[in-house]
Amino acid sequence: MNLALEIIAVGLSLTFLILLIKENIYCWFFGITGSLVSIFLFYRIGLYAESILYCYYVLIGFYGYQLWNSKANAQELPIIDVLPKRHFSYILIGVVTALCLGYVLENYTEASNPYLDAFTTIFSFIASYLEAKKILSGWYYWIIVNGVTLGLYLNKELYIYFILTLLYFALSFYGLREWNRKIKLQA
DSSP states (O other): OHHHHHHHHHHHHHHHHHHHHTTOTTHHHHHHHHHHHHHHHHHHTTOHHHHHHHHHHHHHHHHHHHHHHHHHHHSOOOOBOOOHHHHHHHHHHHHHHHHHHHHHHHHHSOOSSHHHHHHHHHHHHHHHHHHHTTBTTHHHHHHHHHHHHHHHHHHTTOHHHHHHHHHHHHHHHHHHHHHHHHHHHHO
8 A cells, every 4th residue: 555655646746846847837736645645654753753754744835836826926936046145044043943843752752764855844844835936046055955855765664655755855846946947037
């Protein structure tokens, strides 16, 4: 059953990312559905922070859809970037929060790889927020998170999710390039 769920979730999630890169508002429906399947799967295998992450993905999916939809009625939501000091804040908050979550997971659950799970979860929260706001540098966060997540999934023998994350890793570079090209066209 896990393999079938994994394949379904991966197909939906990959569709989400491809549509996200193209700035297609329907990406959010695929992201939400794939995330709902993933919540169940990750909880079953003890990656609790990943389950929490996918709950967040459902919420950010609704937020992203609402944000993109409301802007589509007035004007298209532009791709933007933020100053380095904003990233310093994101990173500092991310590290502190990941350490706290890792501690909780290590001491109060039977979580596998608590600190690595916490790191990928917290920085995925940040990257998801940045992508919903169409902030270009969110792709850099995804490149790092996806690279680290490859090790986590390989360790848990989640081979289908490993392949998905490998595709995410590659597509993050493509997404960065595409959004970079589009931000230059907006200027």
